[in-house]
Amino acid sequence: MSLVFQSLVLGVLMGGLYALLAAGLTLYFGVMRVVMIAHSAFLVLAAYLAWTFTVHTGLDPMLSLLVTVPLFFVLGVAVQRLLVARLRPATLTMMSVLLTFAVALVVEGMLGFVFSGTHRRIPLSYSGARLELFGASVALVKLIAFGLAVVTLVGLHVLLKVTRFGQALRATMQHREAARLLGVDTDRVAGFGFGLGLATAAVGGTALALDSTIYPSLHWHWIGPLMAIIVVGGLGSVAGAAVAALLLGVGQNLLQIPLGTTWAQTFFYAALFLTLILRPQGFFGGRLAQRF
């Protein structure tokens, strides 16, 4: 029983982190129909920046967010304006896969060049610290990562629902031409949407680096599960991605008990296949994906 409860707690914490890591992916697709293979490469880049920051300043890696979040936002706008916006609309989705695949390789290559292939881990005095919660152990770093996920996702939600920019972004997501007719500068909004997605990668990468060993090719291990999450959650829906991430995280951790790690990992892909067969628009998202 205690193992089940422990796994449940670990699953929820892991799901929270997965939701944060996947949020950007679903935004890019929602706003621009861009399949952003390089998202996880940027996560790893943010993780390396957090590592560099802590190693050189001795300060907590979370303080690096003050620099990396705005930096990644600007970087995102630049990537959208300079690269993605040049793709032809008719083949945007397909070509964006190729383009961002190349971007991922460039980021990985640069990381290898600058930081070498050596596996890195942020030296944290509290990396092994834990709290007891009804008999389950909760690692402090996992709790902090979960907290970062909640704050970021709630912030994103509020931004999309309440602000004018959020309205413009959602209008662009729903119907680009109609939004343009109503005076929304959709190109600008698309650039900001991309920047916003990449800004979440800065937070996600830092959260990831708190409890993981990082190396330049790590992003290939992440992109598959993250893609599965946004498809199950419904492409373009941040809330859908969050629900899907939590369910898949918990499901994987619980299945791990009877099935072992290898089979538990296939759970993501089984969920992906079932979604594509039964409900291609995703289980928790809007109607967006129906058109694709």
Place this chain on the structure above:
Amino acid sequence: MDLAQRMRIGALGAVAALLVSGCFGGRPAEGGSGGDGPIRIGVSLPLTGDFSEPGKGVQRGYEAWAKHVNDNGGLLGRQVELTVLDDQSNADRVAADYEKLINSDRVDLVFGPFSTRLVIPAAQVARDYGFLFVEPAGAAAEVFNQGFDNLFYAAPAVAQDHYDYLAEAIIAMPEATRPQTAAYAAMDDPFAQGTANGLKEKLAKAGVRTVVDEVYPPNTTDFGSIAAKIADSRADIVVGGTQYQDAVNLIVALRQLNYQPKLAAFSTAPTNPEFPEAIGAQTEGILSPTGYTPKADYPSNKEFVDFYTREHGAAPTEDEANAWTTGQVVAAAVNASGCADPSPECQRKLIDWLHGNEVQTVVGPLKWDSAGRPQGAHLIQQYVGGEIRIVLPADAKEAELVYPKPAW
């Protein structure tokens, strides 16, 4: 003769025909690069991708060996020249790389790549062309079950035997303190899993019950649930069949769950110089098998450590040592046979010589069985007083084995 082999030989024939007809120009078709020119050695290494870190270590070892040989008058009086290709940790690519090295680059000799997963396809190509294949990093049982007669593993022991001295020490403990239960977690990788399985079989036979036996894919990023299973079992000892990042992540996850085993052993990671940096102060008592230590007093080792340290400013690790050992083994065969060219006669002479002789290397004297398995065992190291020291076997130890292990 299987289809792949026929195709390879067919391709070889086609390349030879092109060369004879002069299409390629340049080098003549027969005789390779024999004579007084440099001895050209081809190698493919995972310089990018999953194995890039150890791959680069092996590259440093090969390059240091080549420089050392050249500084000392070369091999058979000829300089050696390395051609290094990057296989991106990809098994398809490594086979194509060796095809290219042998067929179009026309190297005189080849050295093996890093990792069991790359050694097997590479050795296959080398065998098809009759090349000697000495390799620094294919320790898993599978490597030696393929019927290669041209392959030699340049290290003291195969994966199954890495924990041998630890198994003996545990079995020799008095009944009252001997561990009763064990948890194993191993990466689904022939080498990593092989190390854990070797110990598991020996301990299970001696009555130590296996309570967790977890295998995880190499792309596993979250070790929380595996750690939860191990912690829940309250096993007396935990054994990892690990590479680097998985061992580090698993150890931290176990600590986060406050699991305190009496003994914790992980292959590969703890001997890596980055390990204490990654784990922090809680390395005390962690065990690891290792095939190499810079402190070993084998005759050529001091020369190797001095030369390498001069060149790189740091002592060599196991990856560099295994690469250097590969160079030593091939050099011994070349010197004894008096030839270094791609002709089947020369390669056969080199292979036959290694089957019948012992070679003195930086990891000790090596000799092999007919499948290329080295006949030795690994040293066991442990973090004692903040430093990694040899604790087993008794005749090589620098410190006493600490058991039970202090809390982490």
